[in-house]
Each structure stands twice: as structure tokens, then as C-alpha cells.
Amino acid sequence: MKPIIGIPCDELIEVNPRMPEDYPTYIPHDVKEAVIKTGAIPIGLPFSELSERTEELVDEYIQMIDGLLIPGGPDVSPYYYGENPIPQIGLTLPQKDFFERALINKAINKRIPILGICRGIQMVNVVLGGTLYQDVYAQDPDVKIQHSQATVGNFRTHYVRTTEGSILRECVGEKLLVNSRHHQAIKDVADGLKITAIAPDGIVEGLESKEDDSIVLVQWHPENLWQKDQTQLKIFSNFVDRVQERKNE
Numbered sequence: 001m002k003p004i005i006g007i008p009c010d011e012l013i014e015v016n017p018r019m020p021e022d023y024p025t026y027i028p029h030d031v032k033e034a035v036i037k038t039g040a041i042p043i044g045l046p047f048s049e050l051s052e053r054t055e056e057l058v059d060e061y062i063q064m065i066d067g068l069l070i071p072g073g074p075d076v077s078p079y080y081y082g083e084n085p086i087p088q089i090g091l092t093l094p095q096k097d098f099f100e101r102a103l104i105n106k107a108i109n110k111r112i113p114i115l116g117i118c119r120g121i122q123m124v125n126v127v128l129g130g131t132l133y134q135d136v137y138a139q140d141p142d143v144k145i146q147h148s149q150a151t152v153g154n155f156r157t158h159y160v161r162t163t164e165g166s167i168l169r170e171c172v173g174e175k176l177l178v179n180s181r182h183h184q185a186i187k188d189v190a191d192g193l194k195i196t197a198i199a200p201d202g203i204v205e206g207l208e209s210k211e212d213d214s215i216v217l218v219q220w221h222p223e224n225l226w227q228k229d230q231t232q233l234k235i236f237s238n239f240v241d242r243v244q245e246r247k248n249e
Contacts, residue, residue, distance in 0.1 A: 005043070005243065008045045009027055010071075031223045040243070042069075051095065066246070069115045071119070076097060090183065104124055105127060115236070116216075124190075125207060129192075149181060153224050159199070163197065168218070178205070186219075194209075205220060
């Protein structure tokens, strides 16, 4: 049976005059297509507005999935790393943070492989005890390049360099040009993770688990690049391969 990849859903919070409380729930199209391309089955994991149902939902989801892929999305609330929000922070969704935190914790406890993209790298780092720059332009004086690119999302704008011996180096090589759509970024790296890619100005662009190969996290958006760049697809195919290996144990 093909591996099942769970993808936490997002919500499009726009007012529909006919159904003002009926927000669409979705997973990113390009993420879904990348998972299908690698031969796995993607399923969306919607969160509930009812916090008392979150643990129950997460327990059921964890029983269903073989791998967890956390895509981009809204800012991670600084509440989870003990800070107050600065003026430059963007939209946060507390119920989504609460849900993904529980999902990540249970996936790690069950050794379910995790791939995180953009918000995904930030959320996993925070769950494991790390912190974030709420806004790199306001809080990191060493930022010298554009991380929240002004051009279209599938256009590549800056380079990253991967570390020797990392899964990312195996997938994409030593140096590559990537797209960049974030203003939050990794500040303090969680103890269980190691840096595996950096931008020219030192912003963390990749993290992986120290002890095994269960967690791979990237700050850029390979889901928007793989259609024309097979090296970016390797990030997804490597993830699915690791999920299948774990499934076969």
C-alpha cells in the first residue's frame, strides 16, 4: 500500500456575504501535486475551532498517516516561545498553532517522518524548544538580502548553501538558488536539530534531526520549483522514501 502523507490544512479567512462563517479549508495545490508525483497519497488534516476536540482529532490522524508534511502558512505565535508579539508580526491563527503543535509532538513520539516547509521549519523548531525572529528585518541586524521576495512566488531570488553529510546536500547539492517568501526565521535552534542550510547573510534555511533522519525542514518553497527543477523534487521523493522505510520496519 502506498504511504499516506498527512498535510495540515489552512483556512481562507475571507468574508463570504452569503455564508460569512463558512471558511474554505485547503492544502496547497503544489504540495499536494508533489506528494502525488512521488507516488504517495496526500490527505488534508483539518483543525477544529473546538480546542477540546484537538487531542482527539490528532490521535485519530496519527493512526491514519505514515508521514507528516507541514507546509507554509501564517506566522507562528510568539506565545509558544515565551515572547510578546512585536508590531511587525503578521497574521497568526492560535487554533492552527495549537493543532500543529500537538500533531508534531505525537508524530515525533511515534517516529513518524516529518518534512517541514517555511512555516513548517519554524513550527517544528518552536515545538522542540527553539525560538524565532518574529521579523528578520526588525530583529536581525545581519540581514542583508531580501527574504520576503517582491517577485512572484516561483521565481528564485537568493542562494543557499547546504552542509556536508546532510540529507539536503544529498538531495539538492552544495549550493542552489531558491525562492524566498518569509519574514519570520529561525533564531535559536532547538537542541534536537542541526543546521543543514544557510543563506548568504546567515539566516537558517535548513534543519534536520540530529539523532536520525526523521526530520528534514527547509525555509524556501520547493513545492513551487520542482515542476521545472528535478533536484527540488528530490526533497519530496527522499521524504517519501524515508516514510516507506519507516512503514516497512
